[in-house]
Amino acid sequence: MRNIATTRLFVIAGLLMSFALALLVSPYANPNPDGLNRVAEDKGFAGSETDHTFGDGPLADYAVRGVDDDFVSKGLSGVIGVLATFALGLALFASLRPRRGDRTTTKEND
Amino acid sequence: MHIPDGFINAGTSLGAGVISAGGVAVAVKKTSEYMEDKQVPLAGLTAAFVFAVQMLNFPVAAGTSGHLLGGALAAILVGPWAGALCVAVVLIVQAFFADGGVTALGLNILDVSLVPALGGYAVFAGLRRVLPDSKASVTFAAGIAAGVSVVLSSIAFWSQFALGGNVDIALGSVLAAMVGVHTLIGIGEGLITAATVALVLGVRPDLVYGARDLALPLEVRPQMRTAGETS
Numbered sequence: 001m002r003n004i005a006t007t008r009l010f011v012i013a014g015l016l017m018s019f020a021l022a023l024l025v026s027p028y029a030n031p032n033p034d035g036l037n038r039v040a041e042d043k044g045f046a047g048s049e050t051d052h053t054f055g056d057g058p059l060a061d062y063a064v065r066g067v068d069d070d071f072v073s074k075g076l077s078g079v080i081g082v083l084a085t086f087a088l089g090l091a092l093f094a095s096l097r098p099r100r101g102d103r104t105t106t107k108e109n110d
Numbered sequence: 111m112h113i114p115d116g117f118i119n120a121g122t123s124l125g126a127g128v129i130s131a132g133g134v135a136v137a138v139k140k141t142s143e144y145m146e147d148k149q150v151p152l153a154g155l156t157a158a159f160v161f162a163v164q165m166l167n168f169p170v171a172a173g174t175s176g177h178l179l180g181g182a183l184a185a186i187l188v189g190p191w192a193g194a195l196c197v198a199v200v201l202i203v204q205a206f207f208a209d210g211g212v213t214a215l216g217l218n219i220l221d222v223s224l225v226p227a228l229g230g231y232a233v234f235a236g237l238r239r240v241l242p243d244s245k246a247s248v249t250f251a252a253g254i255a256a257g258v259s260v261v262l263s264s265i266a267f268w269s270q271f272a273l274g275g276n277v278d279i280a281l282g283s284v285l286a287a288m289v290g291v292h293t294l295i296g297i298g299e300g301l302i303t304a305a306t307v308a309l310v311l312g313v314r315p316d317l318v319y320g321a322r323d324l325a326l327p328l329e330v331r332p333q334m335r336t337a338g339e340t341s
Binding site for chain 1: 151205277
């Protein structure tokens with residue numbers, strides 16, 4: 001099945017691209033507040049923000065606790081996030097495949 | 111565009127949580143009606159890609175940045191309901207990065223997942239109806255729909271702020287500011303979305319949900335696989 005093989009390649013290439021963006025590009029992202037935070041500051045409701053539940057967590061604010069270099073820390077946090085998102089997405093969508101009695105699950109053929 | 115805890119009061123956050131939960135439940139049901147083995151890794155990839163690109167803030171005005179929301183992009187790649195689920199997964203993971211409040215998760219799923227994915231896809235589908243059937247049309251429609259989806263998202267936030275903002279401010283000026291800056295961010299969203307859709311259309315057009323009518327020749331092989339049939 002040529003098509004499935006190419007789909008696999010496509011997914012691998014896409015993942016590599018996502019890892020590269022998270023690891024190598026995200027440390028250079030613009031550090032300014034985003035649209036909502038800017039409006040909150042300008043209009044005067046930024047102060048109503050309360051502490052985040054995971055504000056002291058090991059990944060808070062896209063940094064890995066214990067990694068001192070800011071760029072490396074952010075890049076690594078991005079890689080962890082991409083991996084976690086892919087894993088959670090796979091688990092969710094795999095569980096949503098319709099189960100039909102007449103269908104022997106065709107695992108990706110090897 | 112990730113709402114932290116505290117901007118919106120508890121009652122409105124709870125209400126948004128209930129609506130979001132309902133929306134996610136519908137998305138789960140709709141997605142399960144068409145999700146095939148082949149699409150599972152693609153949907154996972156779409157979520158992972160959106161997570162990565164959401165980290166890439168770009169400058170939009172003096173001292174202000176924006177980043178991809180990705181709802182419209184995900185909807186066009188894997189379908190509106192699955193696309194909404196992709197972004198919901200991203201938002202849940204981001205909560206562990208302290209990006210987007212935990213009590214605000216329902217608000218954020220509405221503003222960043224459901225509204226942009228469903229609203230953006232509706233705009234995309236409407237544009238496709240009036241444009242000729244071509245990859246260029248799909249790319250163009252994707253860009254416009256993505257840009258509009260960001261403005262819809264900013265209006266969704268404003269509605270929540272109007273209902274339950276914890277600070278009493280003239281609502282008109284908040285709406286103008288939100289729509290203004292998110293129109294600029296929408297331009298970036300549109301460009302990134304169009305570029306991504308064009309890339310996938312160039313490599314594997316049959317994998318773009320919103321362009322599957324263009325890839326008909328590739329789908330001629332049997333759709334109903336019977337048990338026992340192998341490669």
